[in-house]
Amino acid sequence: MSIKWRLTGLFLVMTGLSLLLFWVGECVKLNPVGQQVDFEVALLALCFPAGAVYAYSSYLSRRLEKLHLATQRIAKGNFERIDFADSTDEIGEFTAELNSLSRHVEMIVQNGTQEAHKMEAILAGMQEGVVSVDHVGRVVLVNAAANKIFERRDTARKVKYLLELTYDSELEHLIRRVLAGEPGATRETRFEQKTIQSQVNPILNEQGQPRGAVIVMHDVTELRRLEQMRTEFVANVSHELRTPLTSIKGFVETLLDGAADVPSLRERFLKIIQAETLRLQRLIEDLLTLAHFEGRENRGELGSGKISYLQQAYKKIQPVILSFAQVKGIEVEIDLPDDLPPLSIGEDLLSQLLLNLLENAVKYTTEGRVWLKAQAYEGAVRLEFGDTGCGIPEEMLPRIFERFYRVDKARSREQGGTGLGLSIVKHMVEGVGGTINVTSELGVGTVFICDLPRAK
Incomplete structure (x- = not known):
């Protein structure tokens, strides 16, 4: 039964009782002691309906207070079920809907927590540094790899702006341009003895407008060092091969131009050619040996x-x-x-x-x-x-x-x-x-x- 019909029925019953008591009181006036009975009947006619209404309103108040406490628990993350099993009125229906909403919110919170933990695990396990900023450039996230790249020891202290990590103003300007609507870009910066490659990409909202940016940082120091070593290695090999080959070529041309007819020159030049050939042979053998040792499958x-x-x-x-x-x-x-x-x-x-x-x-x-x-x-x-x-x-x-x-x-x-x-x-x-x-x-x-x- 709905609350309005309960209150209406209670009003009618209490009114009927009041009229009945009033009628009884009027009938008692005919008695000689009517004055005493009239006062008691009037008091009873007043208190009985008031007490009944107070009891029922207290019952409703307790149920509403229980709902109030339940909503406070839900707001604090406690999704325990509210039990109004004996209620079929509007408050009972509201309680059932509130329980359903509580379960739905609990599932959303659990899924959000799982996704947050998953994202934290991914960010913590990444070798690349990740820094996220909001639409005004304030830092909202720094993962462990970024702290390692920038050698932050006090990781408990919140970083407010990117310049607290790196004093690269050009990277800061690049982030500002991306937040202003420009496409993502890449930049290499030097941080102490490291070479850091930073990829800046916007974080877009539903309307396609930037609401932040994410900076993915790679420590490419070792890669650049290896590239430099490769360049120097190619240059050194080219030089080491060119020197004896140039010598051999020059003495062979001299012999072909007539020096071969002079025994002393011929013998001297051929010995030089032999020495340079042996030098080439040693160089090639050493290169092959080194390549063999450096090969991972051969270590x-x-x-x-x-x-x-x-x-x-x-x-x-x-x-x-x-x-x-x-x-x-x-x-x-x-x-x-x-x-x-x-x-x-x-x-x-x-x-x-x-x-x-x-x-x-x-x-x-x-x-x-x-x-x-x-x-x-x-x-x-x-x-x-x-x-x-x-x-x-x-x-x-x-x-x-x-x-x-x-x-x-x-x-x-x-x-x-x-x-x-x-x-x-x-x-x-x-x-x-x-x-x-x-x-x-x-x-x-x-x-x-x-x-x-x-x-x-």
Whole structure:
């Protein structure tokens, strides 16, 4: 039954009772004690209807208060069901609709929360930095990768404007243009020692108007470094190939022009051509070796189950080193204990590593001595290659393992070096899980420390 009919029925019943009591009172006036009974009947006629109306209004008030508390709970995120099971009036129907609305809002909130968590997980797992700004350029979101790119330590503090992350005013102007309606654009900026590529795109509303912008940032420092290395590598290879080829071409043309008829010139020119040809051969072989070591699919082959003994590997290259040192009058000291454990590297590769480092030591030592010492440690064997040569300037030490880098270019070419030997050694050592370091002092000498893992 609806509330209006309940209130109407209650009014009619209470009015009828009041009239009945009034009639009873009038009838009682005929009695001698009528004055006392008249007052009591009047009071009863007044209080009884008032009490009934008050009780029913209190009942309605309690139900409405319950609805009020329920709406407050819904506003705070508590979607517990409201129970008015015994009610079929308008308040009961409203309660049923409110329960339905509560369940609908709960589903929307749950879906929104799930989407928010999913978006947070995506942003947190991205390698690219993401920064979002609103329509006036205030920062509303910065993901973990962006904090890492800009080296923010106090991540709990809110960032209000982009200039608090980077002082690149041109990027700020680019964002302003995108917010003004221009299409997205890309810009590279320098942040301390990093190169950051920023892609700015607008966030559009239903009418297609920008209501914000998102900036996706890539740290392309390593990519630009590799591109620079590739450019330098191509230039170096071209130069290293052109130099002997130019020499060979020139002497061949000279021989064809008549120098071949003079025995002394012919023999001299042919020896030069042979030397330049051998130089080309060494360069190409070193390039192929380096490419083989740098290939990802080949890195596992360097230490995949192969073992070798240092003494046996040295015996393979001993004649070459001793003869080379004898020609220059340099003393060679070798200290390889008999109880050295086997190493996790192939014997041929270990021999090549020893040859490259000892040959370098002899090559750049004019007088004095070179040495090789070995000592076993827990899990590794340390090799020390030293010489009393000319030494290497301190500012050049970080680059000596780069391809084609030479400390003394003229002397290196004169002695037949390709500039790839130390780069090959570094790739070999790191390929088996070892490390190599160098210390040097001008006029005193150079020491290479190489740690190679023991065989398991």
